[in-house]
Structures are given as C-alpha cells and as structure tokens.
Amino acid sequence: MAIVTDKVGIVSCSGEDLPEGTISRIATRIVMEKLRPDDTVTICLPLFLAGSEDERAFAKVFPTIAVDGCDKKCAEVGTNKYSGKPVATVVVSEIMKKYPHLKVKSRDKLSAEEKELALKVAEEIATKVDEVLGRKK
Amino acid sequence: MSKNGKVFVIPCSGIGKALGTVGRTATYEVVEKLRPNEATTICLPLLTIGDEAILKLTRNNPCISVDGCPLQCARKNIEASEGKLAASFMVTDVLRENRSLKPEAVTELGPKGLKLASILAEKIAAQIDEINKNDR
Incomplete structure (x- = not known):
C-alpha cells in the first residue's frame, strides 16, 4: 500500500442533527475548493462502515485530519x-x-x-494541512 | 424534546457530491417544515461509530434512509446497525425523473437543486404518512 505524502486527507463529521456539523462540512469544502485545493482529499465518513477495504485504507494512505462538530468526535473516533x-x-x-x-x-x-x-474553521484546517505537509504559507 | 416515537429520516453525509447536499436539504425540509411533529433526524456518523443511545433509537423507531449516490451509506449504516429500516430514497432516482433540475455544487445547490430537494422532501413526507398509517 503506497503512502501518500503530498496530500492530506480530511474526514468531516456530517453532523446532520447539529448546526456545528454543517459548519464542519462547509469548512471542509472551503479548504478543498478554495484554500488548499491541490493538497487535500476527502471521503464520506459513513463510507468507512458502508464501503470496502479500499475506503477503510484512507487514513493509512493519507495523513488525515478529522473535523468534528461536537465533542462526540465521530470523525476522529470513526477514522x-x-x-x-x-x-x-x-x-x-x-x-x-x-x-x-x-x-x-x-x-x-x-x-x-x-x-x-x-x-475561520477552514483557516484552522488549512493551517493544520500546512503543518502536516511541513509547509509554511 | 424526545426523539422517541418519531420516524427517523437519515441522510447520507455526502461531503463529496452535490446530490448528498440535496438529500440533507430535503431532510431538513421534512423535519423542520413538512412533518416536524412526526419526523426527526440524527447524525449518521453516530451510527457509524456505534453510539449506544442512537442505536437504541434507530432499532425502536422506523427509519428512512436518504442517499445521494449508489454507495448508499445511509441505508447500509442503518442495516449494519440493525436499525428498523422502513424505506429508502435515492436522490439519483428523483433526479432521473427531473433531469432538468441538476444541482450546482456541494455548498450551493442553486434554484434547480433546491427545487429537486423540495420534490424529494414531498416524497419523504408522503412515505412518513404511509408508515404512520400502516405500520404503527
């Protein structure tokens, strides 16, 4: 299994029940579409259970940042x-x-x-992306 | 307010595709506007991580999955958690019936995407009425 070192995985909670979950998803999309489009990839968190071994390899292939809406930390725990x-x-x-x-x-x-x-959340994620990649922007 | 006794409408997370956003938007329309007293939603990842309180609720109340793509994460997570799956919706099916209503993007559905979500919401609401009429 090849480990990718020039991209960072972002796994967001989907948080359908909470406004903070919506902030998580939108912030993740801002990072992927605007702030660090060439440096990031994502996967739907529930696909870890619904998908195959290929999907479950995500955090082994990409260094991964979990983005959670609340202190239940589904993204961190699930990943x-x-x-x-x-x-x-x-x-x-x-x-x-x-x-x-x-x-x-x-x-x-x-x-x-x-x-x-x-x-603001997207900017904090982008800063973490830079730290993981060993870059300063 | 207790969620127990309601129909659980559970959309996929759909972080990567606009059709996932359509499913979530439709879900909010159902639980906040069309059937606020009969339906509620939960965070799908709580099923993924096996949260005990959510497992109990979804095993004791009828659930409707709303999926954006053929991977059907919502349906499969409910099934894997032994939830009480009463019906499943695929956004792609509704889009196929309304080909002109293509959503614009994950973050902003645009007027066509919002219309598609409203059509889906009406279908989900009708299904809730069926469940409440027949199965409870």
Missing part, C-alpha cells in the same frame, strides 16, 4: 476505529469559543455570521 489514527483533530465547538460573537443556529442555509465561522 481511528475503521481506518487509522488521525494526525490531527479540529473541533468546531472548541473553535466557536474563540469567536463568541459568531452565533450558530441553522443546520441548513448559513447566515453571514455562520459563513464567517465556517471560514
């Missing part, structure tokens, strides 16, 4: 259980404590405040 130990974890509810003025309410359409928080 560790089925695939491999994540090299880092980002927890949205922890980052939110740094920005108490940014309120999160919606699970669906994000407000301007929620989009700003998603960008």
Whole structure:
C-alpha cells in the first residue's frame, strides 16, 4: 500500500442533527475548493462502515485530519476505529469559543455570521494541512 | 424534546457530491417544515461509530434512509446497525425523473437543486404518512 505524502486527507463529521456539523462540512469544502485545493482529499465518513477495504485504507494512505462538530468526535473516533489514527483533530465547538460573537443556529442555509465561522474553521484546517505537509504559507 | 416515537429520516453525509447536499436539504425540509411533529433526524456518523443511545433509537423507531449516490451509506449504516429500516430514497432516482433540475455544487445547490430537494422532501413526507398509517 503506497503512502501518500503530498496530500492530506480530511474526514468531516456530517453532523446532520447539529448546526456545528454543517459548519464542519462547509469548512471542509472551503479548504478543498478554495484554500488548499491541490493538497487535500476527502471521503464520506459513513463510507468507512458502508464501503470496502479500499475506503477503510484512507487514513493509512493519507495523513488525515478529522473535523468534528461536537465533542462526540465521530470523525476522529470513526477514522481511528475503521481506518487509522488521525494526525490531527479540529473541533468546531472548541473553535466557536474563540469567536463568541459568531452565533450558530441553522443546520441548513448559513447566515453571514455562520459563513464567517465556517471560514475561520477552514483557516484552522488549512493551517493544520500546512503543518502536516511541513509547509509554511 | 424526545426523539422517541418519531420516524427517523437519515441522510447520507455526502461531503463529496452535490446530490448528498440535496438529500440533507430535503431532510431538513421534512423535519423542520413538512412533518416536524412526526419526523426527526440524527447524525449518521453516530451510527457509524456505534453510539449506544442512537442505536437504541434507530432499532425502536422506523427509519428512512436518504442517499445521494449508489454507495448508499445511509441505508447500509442503518442495516449494519440493525436499525428498523422502513424505506429508502435515492436522490439519483428523483433526479432521473427531473433531469432538468441538476444541482450546482456541494455548498450551493442553486434554484434547480433546491427545487429537486423540495420534490424529494414531498416524497419523504408522503412515505412518513404511509408508515404512520400502516405500520404503527
């Protein structure tokens, strides 16, 4: 199994039941589409259980960052259980404590405040990506 | 408020595809607007990691899976967790019936994608009514 060293895997919780889960997903997409598009790959977390050994090899092939909405840390726990130990974890509810003025309410359409928080989370993920790749940006 | 006694509408995570976002958007339309008293949702990854409280709820209440792609993560996670699967929806099936309503992107569905989600939401709501009429 070839280990990839020039890309980082990002596994986000899907958090359908919580606004923080939506922030996790949107932040992950911002990293993949805008901040670090050439450096990142992702996989749907539930595919670890629903998929094959190929999918479960994800965190063994890519150094992987877990992005979790809440302290249940499904992304970290699920990745560790089925695939491999994540090299880092980002927890949205922890980052939110740094920005108490940014309120999160919606699970669906994000407000301007929620989009700003998603960008803050995305920037923290991107910083972790750079650390994993040994780069400074 | 307790989730027990409701139909569980469980969408896939669909982080990589816009059709996953359609499934989630449809789910929110059902549980927040169309059938808020009859339906609820949960985080699918809680089934993936085997959260005991969620396993108990999905084994004791009817579940509807909503999947964005043929890998059907929602359906397979419910089945693997021995949840009470009452019905399954595939976004691709609804798109096939409405080929002009192609969503734009994962983060922004656009008007066509939102319309597709609303059509799917109506189908899910009708299925909830069937479940409540026949199976409980």
